[in-house]
Amino acid sequence: MSNKAEAPKLTGTPGDGPIQFMDLRAQQARIRDGVEARLKAVLDHGRYINGPELTELEEALCAFTGAADCVGVASGTDSLIIGMLGEGVGQGDAVFVPSVTYNATVNAVLLAGATPVFVDVRPDTFNIDPADLAAKIEGVLEDGALKPRMVIPVDLFGLPADYPKMGKVANEYGLQIFADAAQSFGGSLGNARVGTLAPLSSTSFFPGKGLGAYGDAGALFTMDKAKGEVWRSIRWHGTDEARQESVRVGFNGRLDSMQAAVLLEKLSIFPEELELRAKHATHYDTRLGDKIDLPPRNSGFQSSFGYYTIALAARDKVRAALKAADIPCAAYYAQPLHKMKAFAPYAPEQGLPVAERLADELLSLPMHPYLTEGQVDRVADVVLGAL
Ligand SMILES: Cc1ncc(COP(=O)(O)O)c(C=O)c1O
Incomplete structure (x- = not known):
């Protein structure tokens, strides 16, 4: 049974290799012994x-x-x-x-x-x-x-x-x-x-x-x-x-x-992971903030950065550039729910203009605790280069 008072330490970061959208493997490598003890x-x-x-x-x-x-x-x-x-x-x-x-x-x-x-x-x-x-x-x-x-x-x-x-x-x-x-x-x-x-x-x-x-x-x-x-x-x-x-x-x-x-x-490692996500988000913000309208920060509302998501008129162009650079990203959500077949019977007659526009603009970039600063820079370079 893992009863450590201290969270396992980060033992090396995965370097500037392939960028993952989320990286459960790097996380598992940190906690594998503890998980095995718990499962046993x-x-x-x-x-x-x-x-x-x-x-x-x-x-x-x-x-x-x-x-x-x-x-x-x-x-x-x-x-x-x-x-x-x-x-x-x-x-x-x-x-x-x-x-x-x-x-x-x-x-x-x-x-x-x-x-x-x-x-x-x-x-x-x-x-x-x-x-x-x-x-x-x-x-x-x-x-x-x-x-x-x-x-x-x-x-x-x-x-x-x-x-x-x-x-x-x-x-x-x-x-x-x-x-x-x-x-x-x-x-x-x-x-x-x-x-x-x-x-x-x-x-x-x-x-x-x-x-x-x-x-x-x-x-x-x-x-x-x-x-x-x-x-x-x-x-x-x-x-x-x-x-x-x-x-x-x-x-x-x-x-x-x-x-x-x-x-x-x-x-046991979640608080540290939250800090790492926030650090990467701040780095993305610094790199992208001059060119892209970002969601409000420092308003007292602190995101957990489950995702790092931006809205861009040029979403599809940026998405194609990221794909060409082998960088994973996701268009969450490319269709508002009221436009989906199963839920269309509940769609408001006059539509939902902001939701409909965002469906064409939202783009989630790689976000997980085990990114490196260099990887965030590489993503930002491709995004900025495609604008
Ligand atoms: C906003 C939201 N609500 C509900 C769910 C449902 O969670 P689960 O997949 O654990 O059923 C998810 C995730 O999948 C979600 O993103």
């Missing part, structure tokens, strides 16, 4: 579900975020569904979501039985626009068919959404805020960490996320311990504490001991 402990005790690692992880995540309770679940998608079921969100309810996000946010709303209402995003932060949120709530009220129930802001690319502004809108209309923090674990607003910025928050530990398992996993966070108890029941088929009686509808949404073990080991 699970094999030894044999409690593959609900082993001691789960409670240890939930406590460690509470300590890291400052949340009063954390409930580990099987994926980020499950955390969204469980959060909505726990609040009784379902048929007849309008759940407001940004159109620029991964499809899981909207799938979860539909799987919970509610109706998604797409909201436009801000051109500077790429996050849900609180002014358009108010407009869309008014539209739902006027229409009268649905009850405005919940907003699910997404902390896109790692940057926390504007919870203070959204709080005002939500208060005015009696809406609940449920943060989809799948991409922002480790981010913060002032002194408050992601996980505590909304009454309910969810995250994903998909392997490519800032804190990733070696399989699927996710978690819910709250300041209200009563919510945690409901989530624990839903993730275990809706049973009571003794697991004898079904007291509500639930399903198998459990986080297994192996994934918890991996996450515990990775958590």
Whole structure:
């Protein structure tokens, strides 16, 4: 069992070789011994579900975020569904979501039985626009068919959404805020960490996320311990504490001991990894900031830099130049959700102009803790050269 007080040290960086979009191998090389020890402990005790690692992880995540309770679940998608079921969100309810996000946010709303209402995003932060949120709530009220129930802001690319502004809108209309923090674990607003910025928050530990398992996993966070108890029941088929009686509808949404073990080991280096991501982002900013409008920095909203994403009118030209230079990049997200086949029935008639423009402009550059300064320079040189 790895119980080191000190995080394993960085032992050499991978040099200025091929640039990875994210680099799980370099990370694994650092923590391999600890992960193997943790996995061996699970094999030894044999409690593959609900082993001691789960409670240890939930406590460690509470300590890291400052949340009063954390409930580990099987994926980020499950955390969204469980959060909505726990609040009784379902048929007849309008759940407001940004159109620029991964499809899981909207799938979860539909799987919970509610109706998604797409909201436009801000051109500077790429996050849900609180002014358009108010407009869309008014539209739902006027229409009268649905009850405005919940907003699910997404902390896109790692940057926390504007919870203070959204709080005002939500208060005015009696809406609940449920943060989809799948991409922002480790981010913060002032002194408050992601996980505590909304009454309910969810995250994903998909392997490519800032804190990733070696399989699927996710978690819910709250300041209200009563919510945690409901989530624990839903993730275990809706049973009571003794697991004898079904007291509500639930399903198998459990986080297994192996994934918890991996996450515990990775958590030991996570604070240092966040600092490295922030350092690389600052270097990108310095190189690109004169030529490209960057999302606001130093505003108190601290991104976890799950991704380093910029908006460029010349996106496709830059993308081609990066490809020619063998540098990986990604157009997250090249299509707003309201334009996708499965969600088109919920598209607002008048469209969402900012989301639609950003679909042609967003570009995510290589971002992970194990980049070198020279690699960031090489990416920046190609981007600037193609403008
Ligand atoms: C914004 C967002 N929400 C939800 C999810 C779903 O998480 P998972 O893949 O763990 O189900 C993801 C990631 O995949 C995501 O990026």
